[in-house]
Amino acid sequence: MDLPKIQTSNLFDQVYITLKQLIIRRTFRSNEKISIPVLAKNLGISITPIREALNRLEAEGLVKTVPKVGTFVVGIDKSYVEQVIEFRLMIDYWVIEQYRQFSAERFEEIAGRLDQLTRHAVAEVDPAVTPIEQYGHFDMIFHTEFINACGNIQILETYQNLMNFRILTVGNPTPKQYNLSMTQHREIVDQLLKQDWQGTRDGLRQHLNYSKQNLIDWIDSNGGEV
Incomplete structure (x- = not known):
């Protein structure tokens, strides 16, 4: 996936905003599993801000984490x-x-x-x-x-x-x-x-x-x- 690299200033907020837009606009499809290592590589950052962003997105109901399985985009019905x-x-x-x-x-x-x-x-x-x-x-x-x-x-x-x-x-x-x-x-x-x-x-x-x-x-x- 070709994603824009994240700048280091305000990193956590930028990662959160970027992932939120990718989910809202369905670049990540309904029920798609989000690979943290792949995201980190594509965005050119470590996994820590990605985990933090996904925690915030889960609190908003946009993703759901299944223990020992992974994090998935929540579908809308x-x-x-x-x-x-x-x-x-x-x-x-x-x-x-x-x-x-x-x-x-x-x-x-x-x-x-x-x-x-x-x-x-x-x-x-x-x-x-x-x-x-x-x-x-x-x-x-x-x-x-x-x-x-x-x-x-x-x-x-x-x-x-x-x-x-x-x-x-x-x-x-x-x-x-x-x-x-x-x-x-x-x-x-x-x-x-x-x-x-x-x-x-x-x-x-x-x-x-x-x-x-x-x-x-x-x-x-x-x-x-x-």
């Missing part, structure tokens, strides 16, 4: 997707309750930022020419900004980890699907700006259910696990 979407929705609902408690000045600042972000995303997204990666970028930025407004780093990091599986679909959704996703972001913010809290909740639920169904359809087309 429909049940996992349903649980992740349910958890994300719980966090989103909690965030809405925090927004309701913001001062008028704080709400105006955050809502204005989301308004500008989603208007830019809708204007920039062109189903005919925009690369799929750009849609994923807009999606991650929107949800990160929405959650981050509450200032809880632990919840933000948890939410971002829950979104990791979404990146697996980078090569699959059509531009039309992502265009609709950007439009849904815009509709959520429209409800938020009106402080229509139930409308905001309904918009988020519709958006996540749409994402969930796209993922489940893709998983079904790949034999029930990816």
Whole structure:
């Protein structure tokens, strides 16, 4: 496997990030065994940072170690997707309750930022020419900004980890699907700006259910696990 060599500064974090991306983007396939010695050779580093990175990835549920057998990439099935979407929705609902408690000045600042972000995303997204990666970028930025407004780093990091599986679909959704996703972001913010809290909740639920169904359809087309 032809992998980029790792620089020595911030080695442990770099190895973790590199392996995480290889797993998320399925360079390492579902249920594939990860050879630590082979990785060390290909990356040009010792096995110690690789073991540390795999421990972190196991804590996030991306790999699983079987004693005396090895470490394997965890597959994603429909049940996992349903649980992740349910958890994300719980966090989103909690965030809405925090927004309701913001001062008028704080709400105006955050809502204005989301308004500008989603208007830019809708204007920039062109189903005919925009690369799929750009849609994923807009999606991650929107949800990160929405959650981050509450200032809880632990919840933000948890939410971002829950979104990791979404990146697996980078090569699959059509531009039309992502265009609709950007439009849904815009509709959520429209409800938020009106402080229509139930409308905001309904918009988020519709958006996540749409994402969930796209993922489940893709998983079904790949034999029930990816």
